[in-house]
Amino acid sequence: QLMHANLSAPGHDLYKEYLSHEPGYTSSRYGMRGLGYQPSYAIGNSLADPRISLGRRSQNLSQNDMLRDADAVECDAGMHYDYSYLINDALWDSYFFSTVPRDLDASTIGSSQFKLPNPRLQLHFNQGKTPSAEDLLGFESAAANLLVDGAFNVNSTSVKAWAALLASFFGADVSTSGGSSGSSGTSPFLRMDYPHDGPAGDGADSSSKETYAGFRSLGSDEIARLAEEIVRQIRLRSQRWEYQRPFASLAEFVNRSVPANPGDSLSEEELRMAIKGALQTAIDDAGLNDRFLDETVEEGVHQNLDLTLQGDPK
Secondary structure, three states: OOOHOOOOOOOOOOOHHHHHHHHHHHHHHHHHHHHHOOOOOOEEEEEOOOOOOOOOOOOEEEHOHHHHOOOOOOOOOOOEEHHHHHHHHHHHHHHHOOOOOOOOOOOHHHHOOOOOOOOOOEOOEEEEEEOHHOOOOHHOOHHOOOEEEOOOOOOOHHHHHHHHHHHOOOOOOEEEEEEEOOOOEEEEEEOOOOOOOOOOOOOOOOOOHHHOOOEEEEHHHHHHHHHHHHHHHHHHHHHOOOOOOOOOHHHHOOOOOOOOOOOOOOHHHHHHHHOOHHHHHHHHHOOHHHOOOOOOOOOOHHHOOHHHHHHHHH
């Protein structure tokens, strides 16, 4: 699946090169120079990369003050990219899964029983003309010949509409590797097609087995809180900086809000918008993950990172 995409650099000898040219640098410092520490789940993530300025989507790590010290030998640390921001922009706005079969032919399209694997996508009969197989299979023409049945507007400020969307699978059974797990009274949210365990219940924390092997499920009260926080973020972000407009695309809704003028001082609310996207902020403000944030950070062990982590433990 796409969530397992490997964003790490392949093995090479640059590790030794850095340590030989930069006396006193440790392997952890090397890793922070951009050759590791990529997001585990890059797609859909909106948290800003701590190695890149909030107003940028990419940056040469040699320009990051936290990753160099005055006595160190200067050397080009290479470009580092906000992987999540760029991947979200590419996938949510510039790509879609048409689910059109590769063996499609004219006779199949003409059948009254023809349906795409994704039933939400339907053929667009432009002026009554049936689209050709060539048009549907072409990556530049497929979208022009398909319609979406029941699209949802992410700029909606209706709490009830968002609650209905979040509760789409309310009470649905979930197939797990061990059989079936019911989600009665809750709405399941899966990160794997077939979880190994059941839902992470109210007593689960960061060390619980089901937290890693199972899946999250939200009850009615949690869905209501999340819907309210999502709407609050939509209203706030439609007034962000000089934009004064709704989200222009799905990727813009998913991603964090990059400041138009990075040099300008940001208010506390604007800073939060630049650090994480609307959904992530809504999840945090609704307190849905509070019980999983029970890990501690020790200053002596985490060295310079402790100062950063203490600022916002979430």
